[in-house]
Amino acid sequence: MAEATARPQLKSVWTAAEPLLDVRDLKVWFPIRAGLAQRTVAHVRAVDGVSLQVGQGETVGLVGESGCGKSTLGRAVLKLVEPTAGEVLYKGTSLHSRGGGAMRGLRREIAMIFQDPYASLDPRQTVGEIISEPLDIHHLYEGRTARRDRLAELLDLVGLNPRMAQRYPHEFSGGQRQRVGIARALAGEPSFIVCDEPVSALDVSIQAQIINLLEKLQQRLNLTYLFIAHDLSVVKHISNRIAVMYLGRIVEIAGSNELHRRPKHPYTASLLSAIPIPDPKIERHRQRIILTGDVPSPVNPPSGCRFRTRCFNAQDKCAQEDPPLDTVQLGDHQAACFFPVE
Amino acid sequence: MLDPTAGAIEAPVAQSIGRAGRRARGYWAESWERLYSDRIGFACGLLILLFGVLALAAPLLSAVVTHHDPVRQNLANTFALPGQFTFPLGSDELGRDTLTRLIYGARVSLLVAYLTVILALIIGGSVGMLAGYFGGWLDTVLMRVVDMVLSIPSIYLLILLTALAPRIGPVSLNPGNPYSLAVIIALVSWGSLARLVRADVLSVKERDFMLATRSLGASNWRLMSRHLLPNVLAVMVVAASLQVGAIIVTEAALDFIGLGITPPTASWGNMLSNSQVYFYHSLWLVILPGLAIFVTVLAMNVFGNTVRDAFDPRLREMR
Structure with missing residues (x-):
């Protein structure tokens, strides 16, 4: 029992100074099959060459x-989808070199919080059963009392009444359910949590509660977050750094304040201009950058820069050459653009 | 829009819940409540239960109430008319009491029906779950087998199986006894269940909670037994309750054509088959077992519909 409870042995050469999570040129392509023989006719390039580092204790926001x-990137980090190319290193060890046993240990280290608090909880299980599932899977307790105490502790940690453990998910509000999802993610004592749009499905007032809860938990439990969202204003508050994704690539990455103050990529600039300002006087004169057209198909992305079809700065060079992420490099602010916004 | 100064916001959420510790009403409790509230359907359920109890108590009833043995002949009292004290529902050409034989027949019919459904659920449920969950070549192979089973007219397959009485290992499937007959009918009727379960598994396995549980490190076995099965069980219960009626008819048909339960053991099917000769002479001998089948199957179907309504998830959403 003691052996099972022990933390999985991870590669010892890793030090906290190195990134906790290191994504290297990750590609996740989904095949499109057609015809009777189900031949692969094309690929959806969901993630197409992404590199990203997340340091211990840091929160990196991922927007797009x-x-x-x-979301595919987030799932690849948990090895819920298999990468087509590239690799994900956690504490210096590749996820993909891991066998079944080591991977199970890793499932405790990396947890995930899902977007939809309705779909991500099994409707046939009580909240107590849902939250203690990681405890059962990894044998993290000895005896019924220890299990019950740990469950009460987890519920308390996320601001739920421990007496609610007997209830079913449908009896809870969206915010409460999301707390249940967070408690489940915390049960295995992870050090890294992928938050896949954890507040997108919630009311604005509840969003703030959940974000604050996540921040509080981060300080208390020394967590590292990869925080996925489609809303820059949500991410700004919680993130140390923000990465902006467009069509399977990271187009800009910078510190949270730096990105908001000096966006370099036209796409980031247009996203920022869409955030309403809570002051009617300023709001009236807010300059918006309206993008035209739709996002091109990830099956057949445009040549050169992927954003050029909707970009207001696009020139001939953009169609011919693919700008790497370090085209603009100002300290740790990087943007993949030949003609950045000033 | 997000106010970082909003500090202690957890407290009101946690405290505002009254009666937090009460035992929750789960999905099954709610379904039961809906089942209970449908008067006609619930009455049909009770009727089926009553038939079941009568069938179980058949030896007791024959000894205490009817004072007849189901197979002992009484050639002095053949073709007794219904309504007499000694033969409440009359007697047949060999002087056997029709009521006693009907009660014993219920034993056979219901035993075969329930056993068949349980076996079909086990076979069809497993095949459907494996095919739907794992997909790929396993899905292809299993579903082609299902297609094959479903593409042969079932009555033909049944006649073939009962006529050949195949051996499975040391067990010979002699259709003359109800257990073998149940196995044979189950072997023919699990196909549609497998399809239903597979379809439901396909939709359930894509839901986020399956992914969430996998991300926690759950094994395939755990995912299937703890999460997939409870979520497809409703479909299985509904399909099974609707199939019971059809199986009673199938069993009666096999008895009728002489391939099922062998006389003198009474079954509703062979009572019908036996009495067809006396159609013009003693109509009640035909009507009574026919009526027994009719009432049971009707009650089963109405009850099956009620079960479906009570468990149907779409109905749940609308409330």
Whole structure:
């Protein structure tokens, strides 16, 4: 029992100075099959060459529109989808070199909070059963009392009454359910949590509660977050750094304040201009950058820069060459653009 | 829009819940409540239960109430008319009491029906879950087998199986006894259940909670037994309750054509088959077992519909 409870042995050469999570040129392509023989006719390039580092204790925000591959990236970090190319290193060890046993240990280290608090909880289980599932899977307790105490502790940690453990998810509000999802993610004592749009499905007033809860938990439990959202204003508050994704690529990455103050990529600039300002006088004179057209298909992305079809700064060079992320490099502010916004 | 100064916001949420510790009413409790509130359907359920109890108590009833043995002949009292004290529902050409034989027949019919459904659920449920959950070549192979089972007219397959009485290992499937007959009918009727379960598994396995549980490190076995099965169980219960009626008819049909339960053991099917000769002479001998089948199957179907309404998830959403 003691052996099972022990933390999985991770590669010892890793030090806290190195990134906790290191995503290297990750590609996740989903095949499109057609015809009787189900031949692969094309690929959806959900994630198409992403590199990203997340340091211990840091929160990295990941923003982008629907379908830009941000959720797929989050899932690849948990090995819920298999990468087509590239690798994900956690504490210096590749996820993909891990066998079944080591991977199970890793499932405790990395947890995930899901977007939809209705769909992500099994409707046939009580909240107590849902939250203690990681405890059962990884044998994290000895005896019924220890299990019950741990469950009460987890519920308390996320601001739920421990007496609610007997209830079913449908008896809870969206915010409460999301707390249940957070408690489940915390049960295995993870050090890294992928938050996949944890507040997008909630009312604005509840969003603030959940974000504050996540921040409080981060300080208390020394957590590292990869925080996925489609709303820059949500991410700004909680993130140390923000990465902006467009069509399977990171187009700009910078410190949270830096990105908001000096966006370099036209796409980031247009996203920022869409945030309403809570002051009617300023709001009236707010300059908006309205993008034209739709996001191109990730099956067949545009040549050169992927954003050029909707970009207000696009020139001939953009169609011919693919700008790497370090085209603009100002300290740790990077943007993949030949003609950045000033 | 997000106010970082809003500090202690957890407290009101946690405290505002009154009666937090009460035992929750789960999905099954709610379904039961809906089942209970449908008067006609629930009455049909009770009727089926009553038939079940009568069938179980058959030896007791024959000894205490009817004072007849189901197979002992009484050639002095053949073709007794219904309504007499000694033969409440009359007697047949060999002087056997019709009421006693009907009660014993219920034993056979209901035993075969329930056993068949349970076996079909086990076979069809497993095949459907495996095919739907794992997908790929396993899905293809299993579903082609299902297609094959479903593409052969079931009555033909049944006749073939009962006529050949195949051996499975040391067990010979002699259709003359109800257990073998149940196995044979189950072997023919699990296909549609497998399809239903597979379809439901396909939709359930894509839901976020399955992914969430996998991300916690749950094994396939855990995912299937703890999460998939409870979520497809409703479909299985509904399909099974609707199938019971059809199986009673199938069993009666096999008895009728002489391939099922062998006389003198009474079953509703062979009572019908036996009495067809006396159609013009003693109509009640035909009507009574026919009526027994009719009432049971009707009650089963109405009850099955009620069960479906009570468990249907779409109805749940609308409330």
